[in-house]
Amino acid sequence: MDKIQILRKISQTFFFIRATFVLGLYLNIVEFIGRFIFGIGKYTNIRIVIMILAIIAGRIFCGWMCPFGFLFDLVYQARVRISKLKKLPTMPEHIHNKLKYFKYFVLVLVVVLAYLFGTDIFLNSYMLAYLLLALFLVLGFIYPRFFCKYVCPVGALLSIFARFSIFQLKLNKNKCTGCRLCEFKCPMQIKIANVEKIDQMECIRCFECMSACRKKSLTFSPFFK
Missing domain, CATH: 3.30.70.20 (Alpha-Beta Plaits)
Known part of the structure; x- marks a missing residue:
């Protein structure tokens, strides 16, 4: 493992611990999405900083800071080690090229749901959040970062800013x-x-x-x- 990957692992571990214990995220993926996209409570300033980072350096948050990205990295890397893979598993190209746009649909859906029912809808869905997390961990074991590639509305939002990134x-x-x-x-x-x-x-x-x-x-x- 080279120096940049060591630094990335340190960064991911730090932000994972901070998110789960300091910020009180407790791996609630639904609440995290709601707080990030709509800037609810303590996530407001963090959201602004991360969007600025996306304009400067792209989706650096997804690769270095996201607590769920850290978990999804762990599960696919576990498969690589267990199966001794030299090449990461890939989705069939014709499916991947269409499915990667699904996260933008999810982003729009999240915004519409928040408009119709209020942002509190993302703060009281713990059972759903844990079920979704379990599902995406399984899918992430099969296809690396399945959630990040195809579903994550936060990633969809940041990718729009990343399109114009300086670096x-x-x-x-x-x-x-x-x-x-x-x-x-x-x-x-x-x-x-x-x-x-x-x-x-x-x-x-x-x-x-x-x-x-x-x-x-x-x-x-x-x-x-």
């Missing part, structure tokens, strides 16, 4: 050999090798691709460089 993941085609090791390690199933432009909206800045690249053909730098 972006870039590929140096002169160095790239097309081995696709970067794609094999990407939990978000993003096409990286031999593409005109890497999808900044889906990238969670986990930098697994950079760690996997033996030719150092990937960089994270300002878009104007």
